[in-house]
Amino acid sequence: MSTDTGAGVAPSDDAPQVSPRRERTRERLLDAAFEVFSRVGVQGSSIETICDAAGFTRGAFYSNFASKEELLVALVTRDMRARLASLEGVVEELDVTAVEGSTVRPEVVRTVFAAVMGDPDDQRRFHLVQTEFELMALRDPEIGQRYQAQQEQIRGELLEAMRRVFATLGLRFVIPDREAVDILVATYLFSAQQAFFVRGEDPRATALLEPVVRLLATEA
Template identity: 40%
Template sequence: MRVHEAVESPSDEAPVESARRQRTRERLVDAAYEVFAEFGVHAASVEQISERAGFTRGAFYSNFDSKEELFFALESRENQLRLDRLEAGLQAVSPSLLDAAGRYTEGSLEALIRAFLELQPDDRRWCLVQSEFRMLAMRDADVAARYLQHQESAGRQLAAWLDQAAGLAHVRFTIPTPDIANIVVALYESAIQTAVLMDPDGDEGSPRELAMRTLPAIVRALTESVTE
């Protein structure tokens, strides 16, 4: 494996350097995801991650302060990927939410929730890595504080999406949307964890079906129709 020595100082951010630095960081993030998934977040070392990416430890530390900081870069990317897919998916699904006269239909929420679940990519691997990292954070107050900040930011973005989706389906939530976002995330994570426990290498259908057993009933119970 080729080893690159890629030390760029943050103060020297010419566009070419900046692009090269960005590629280095991307490769380290890709490698970290693989190593975390393969060996566990707890067991993964900076050495393993650097080697997998084809860089030296020096290159790692010129880009990230620690394994934890690298995880947060990975988490930002994965959260953004999911939010982008949700955003795009909402545009695609919105015509089916209302009937021909533009009215809310009984099936709107189910369609929306199914679309939400179908827009989640590769979640078993991500769930495993994220859950393992949360366990580390639960044992380290500094990491925990940053983890909560990231979770709150992702929660706000999901809540904004949920409000937008509810508006399209002509409904509103009867409890604050951030609480709805927390409920959706907790139940979906629980469904994926159960799916992984049932079949670690199974297809992607099962967590979705598990989540569909409870999410529609909950969301329906916590929304009311908006009549105009």
């Protein structure tokens, strides 16, 4: 699974410095949690199971996370930020013109989608974790507040990333940026879900994403 240093809050200049050793501990706990959550579910797992998988004690866990739910938020945030990094990275490496006429080339959409998706099996397992997080948020008001805060934070980071991406590609949205990004995210999630049900590359995964991008984006 791709890693990032996010832990549920955006880094700031005055944030306390995390030692390399503690950072490695956090990453191992997050990696272990991903394996455990994707195998037996968030609610079906325990802190002890996660600690055993990471090779740490409960003390190491609680020195980094206050609860299993806090770890879950950090895990989802880390994955989302890794996808944003992949998005911006692949756009910087594109060697073709993104726009043909006034519309985005389909091959550009497919290339970006594949880069953000990453390993299909890895992303399928993460989708299981993310879906359970959503269900927990719907059932538990306290978790729901954490979920909403995390989603709003990532939404803001995604909006800024998309503005940078569009500037690099020489594109602009034809409707307000925030609404356009919300539509793209919803379409991406639906397209990604379709890809999880097949093995290997499936052209249907971007069948809806491509026309939506063409409708929302045009040459700047």
